[in-house]
Amino acid sequence: MISAEQPINFTRGVPADESFPLEQLADCATTVLSGRTGTQVMQYGPSRGYAPLREWLAACHSVSPDQVLLGNGSLQLIDFLGLGLLQPGDLVLVESPTYDRVLTLLRRRGARVLGLPLDADGPDIAALEEILQRETPKLLYLIPDFQNPSGATMSAAKRKRVVELAEQHGVILVEDAPYRPLRYRGEILPSLFELAPHRTLHLTSFSKQISPGVRVGYMIGAADTVTRLAKMAEDTYITPNLLGQATVYEFCQRGLLEPQLDRLRALYGQRLLAIADALRTQLPAAEWIEPDGGFFLSVTLPEGTTGAELCQRAAEVKLNLSDGCGFFPNPSDGERFLRLPFCALTPEQLAEGVHRLASIVDAPSS
Amino acid sequence: MISAEQPINFTRGVPADESFPLEQLADCATTVLSGRTGTQVMQYGPSRGYAPLREWLAACHSVSPDQVLLGNGSLQLIDFLGLGLLQPGDLVLVESPTYDRVLTLLRRRGARVLGLPLDADGPDIAALEEILQRETPKLLYLIPDFQNPSGATMSAAKRKRVVELAEQHGVILVEDAPYRPLRYRGEILPSLFELAPHRTLHLTSFSKQISPGVRVGYMIGAADTVTRLAKMAEDTYITPNLLGQATVYEFCQRGLLEPQLDRLRALYGQRLLAIADALRTQLPAAEWIEPDGGFFLSVTLPEGTTGAELCQRAAEVKLNLSDGCGFFPNPSDGERFLRLPFCALTPEQLAEGVHRLASIVDAPSS
Numbered sequence: 001m002i003s004a005e006q007p008i009n010f011t012r013g014v015p016a017d018e019s020f021p022l023e024q025l026a027d028c029a030t031t032v033l034s035g036r037t038g039t040q041v042m043q044y045g046p047s048r049g050y051a052p053l054r055e056w057l058a059a060c061h062s063v064s065p066d067q068v069l070l071g072n073g074s075l076q077l078i079d080f081l082g083l084g085l086l087q088p089g090d091l092v093l094v095e096s097p098t099y100d101r102v103l104t105l106l107r108r109r110g111a112r113v114l115g116l117p118l119d120a121d122g123p124d125i126a127a128l129e130e131i132l133q134r135e136t137p138k139l140l141y142l143i144p145d146f147q148n149p150s151g152a153t154m155s156a157a158k159r160k161r162v163v164e165l166a167e168q169h170g171v172i173l174v175e176d177a178p179y180r181p182l183r184y185r186g187e188i189l190p191s192l193f194e195l196a197p198h199r200t201l202h203l204t205s206f207s208k209q210i211s212p213g214v215r216v217g218y219m220i221g222a223a224d225t226v227t228r229l230a231k232m233a234e235d236t237y238i239t240p241n242l243l244g245q246a247t248v249y250e251f252c253q254r255g256l257l258e259p260q261l262d263r264l265r266a267l268y269g270q271r272l273l274a275i276a277d278a279l280r281t282q283l284p285a286a287e288w289i290e291p292d293g294g295f296f297l298s299v300t301l302p303e304g305t306t307g308a309e310l311c312q313r314a315a316e317v318k319l320n321l322s323d324g325c326g327f328f329p330n331p332s333d334g335e336r337f338l339r340l341p342f343c344a345l346t347p348e349q350l351a352e353g354v355h356r357l358a359s360i361v362d363a364p365s366s
Numbered sequence: 367m368i369s370a371e372q373p374i375n376f377t378r379g380v381p382a383d384e385s386f387p388l389e390q391l392a393d394c395a396t397t398v399l400s401g402r403t404g405t406q407v408m409q410y411g412p413s414r415g416y417a418p419l420r421e422w423l424a425a426c427h428s429v430s431p432d433q434v435l436l437g438n439g440s441l442q443l444i445d446f447l448g449l450g451l452l453q454p455g456d457l458v459l460v461e462s463p464t465y466d467r468v469l470t471l472l473r474r475r476g477a478r479v480l481g482l483p484l485d486a487d488g489p490d491i492a493a494l495e496e497i498l499q500r501e502t503p504k505l506l507y508l509i510p511d512f513q514n515p516s517g518a519t520m521s522a523a524k525r526k527r528v529v530e531l532a533e534q535h536g537v538i539l540v541e542d543a544p545y546r547p548l549r550y551r552g553e554i555l556p557s558l559f560e561l562a563p564h565r566t567l568h569l570t571s572f573s574k575q576i577s578p579g580v581r582v583g584y585m586i587g588a589a590d591t592v593t594r595l596a597k598m599a600e601d602t603y604i605t606p607n608l609l610g611q612a613t614v615y616e617f618c619q620r621g622l623l624e625p626q627l628d629r630l631r632a633l634y635g636q637r638l639l640a641i642a643d644a645l646r647t648q649l650p651a652a653e654w655i656e657p658d659g660g661f662f663l664s665v666t667l668p669e670g671t672t673g674a675e676l677c678q679r680a681a682e683v684k685l686n687l688s689d690g691c692g693f694f695p696n697p698s699d700g701e702r703f704l705r706l707p708f709c710a711l712t713p714e715q716l717a718e719g720v721h722r723l724a725s726i727v728d729a730p731s732s
Contacts, residue, residue: 012410014409014410015409017405017409020404020405020408020409022399022400022404022405022408023399025399025404025408026395026396026399026400026404029392029395029396029399029609030392030395030396033388033389033391033392033395034388034392038386038388038391038392039383039386039388041579042386042388042391042577042578042579042580043380043381043383043386043577043578043579044378044380044578045579072438072603072606072607073603073604073605075602075603075604076602076603079602083474101601101604104601105601105602108449108601207410211408211409212408212409212410212604212605213407213408213409213411213605213608213609214408214609215603215605215606215607215609235467235470235471235474236441236442236445236471237438237439237441237442237581238439238441238467238578239439239578239579239581240438240581241438241581241607241610242579243395243579243580243581243609243610244607244609
């Protein structure tokens with residue numbers, strides 16, 4: 001039983017604290033710091049990252065090691081991508097809504113950002129075609145699997161069509177796929193990288209698979225792009241976090257990654273069922289996207305309610321919500337949008353959170 | 367006895383492999399990963415860094431914890447400084463020569479960079495006064511202690527004058543001080559931060575004190591500047607390398623830092639004596655700056671010799687040298703400049719390296 005005084009946070013999309021394999025990581029880190037590897041990871045080293053992990057990942061993705069760039073989380077690789085591939089004023093297309101931190105980095109670089117309206121099965125293809133008739137974007141940034149912040153997954157048909165259009169118009173696809181291994185039901189769909197390896201930069205990370213604290217993200221892409229971005233990385237921090245990378249490598253080569261992912265899918269899959277049940281029961285009139293994996297589910301509020309207004313009322317019932325506007329290239333498009341991250345809350349907290357949400361959504365607006 | 371086939375590298379300024387306290391670091395990392403701290407450092411966390419280390423450093427520098435920003439090495443903090451404090455076209459003054467990677471980051475931000483000629487006792491004050499009469503730079507970037515790449519240390523008188531001029535003209539001082547704890551002889555001079563805490567951003571790191579692989583640098587400065595740069599950090603990588611930071615904190619609070627610094631001063635102090643003796647004996651006519659600490663010593667080649675030419679001849683005797691031009695805001699000023707990093711070579715390697723250098727400097731140019 002959760003007391004009414006206990007806050008429920010539907011704010012940041014973070015993994016569950018109890019999901020981190022701390023003992024295994026401590027043991028892997030100790031092994032890494034012993035002997036020759038220890039000296040290697042404590043010294044300055046290659047800006048593209050720890051070679052054994054690059055080789056291991058290359059084998060996983062059926063590419064060559066010179067197509068793998070490791071970084072301190074994948075967000076920063078987006079910054080390098082902006083520095084290495086974009087000029088101020090270049091057009092970048094994104095889904096609307098999309099990951100808010102990527103919008104910040106694209107704007108830092110002075111990119112013009114346009115959003116493609118997002119449906120439950122992916123971006124609006126007609127809107128994409130319409131823009132491509134007028135001009136050619138430099139990049140098309142997409143999160144095909146269990147999208148942040150919406151929870152949407154792009155259908156196989158839309159993936160195929162996006163790739164065709166990218167080929168026709170010479171657009172580079174940036175596929176951000178940190179949630180891809182966390183599918184709780186349904187069939188795995190081909191990644192954009194698998195469909196168009198020569199024109200896709202595939203970004204992902206161990207933050208959601210092992211822990212954010214290992215600070216290991218990576219990009220798979222064309223070798224010349226990897227080389228260019230590795231120069232940006234060297235200019236920025238000389239050497240990435242080799243200790244984290246070597247610890248992840250040790251973890252993976254001991255065969256610990258698959259059992260860890262199985263545990264996460266079991267833990268988070270239950271949580272997805274819990275929040276979905278609660279929404280169906282307690283907010284039957286709400287419009288929402290039911291995800292098949294990942295960290296997020298999103299709700300579109302009834303007409304006349306705004307997220308900002310709701311956040312205020314939520315605070316009164318100790319419910320912490322994020323305003324949805326930041327996820328939209330055009331912020332006012334997000335006034336009725338609510339992102340609900342569900343992985344770091346227990347089924348009880350999720351049910352209580354949705355209960356509180358229902359109590360304020362149904363309340364007459366002041 | 368070193369065979370003529372064995373290469374000697376006077377290239378990168380890295381610590382000695384044998385200087386890393388691997389067992390202590392492994393033990394500290396294991397402690398960190400146990401229990402509550404483990405969960406904390408494996409989760410997303412504060413962009414300004416691990417709070418206990420910030421508090422510990424605040425006490426060391428007699429400042430408040432909100433004046434401490436931790437980052438993944440100190441170079442990247444320079445990138446944040448450019449993003450947070452500089453507009454394209456802003457003037458930044460540096461020593462000439464200066465740390466080449468900082469020139470790259472300043473240029474990335476579109477800054478105009480002017481160099482102050484550097485003498486053995488610090489930058490040319492008349493040149494600084496002359497520029498300040500014409501215009502006000504946004505930043506004055508200086509490496510007062512055992513400068514990279516020259517080995518020069520700014521005299522007490524010059525420090526005082528630089529601070530006076532910065533006060534008069536409203537210039538922010540950026541003091542890069544990674545080598546400051548590595549003084550092998552002579553008296554410690556006051557830092558610019560100690561002389562003018564309200565207008566100095568003091569940058570340093572554990573890369574040269576413990577190991578580059580911990581990836582922990584930090585800035586001490588005004589609280590509002592720290593807040594602004596912490597936002598740049600959050601936008602870039604969300605969370606820094608908390609595992610490295612907590613491991614360094616554990617190392618420091620166990621009292622291991624001072625004995626480690628004592629070991630480094632003993633190890634590197636011997637190496638400085640060895641290279642200085644070799645230069646005096648084997649290149650008696652060379653002009654060079656004899657440092658009192660740090661990683662670097664620099665030689666000005668005889669008129670008519672250029673570094674590029676020398677690098678080529680050096681390769682024939684298996685001596686690897688870096689071209690000096692990259693250290694100068696105006697590259698052609700560095701044609702006769704040679705940086706000799708001495709910490710990662712044994713006394714025997716240093717003597718042999720200088721012997722090979724003497725053999726090609728004295729050779730008639732082709």
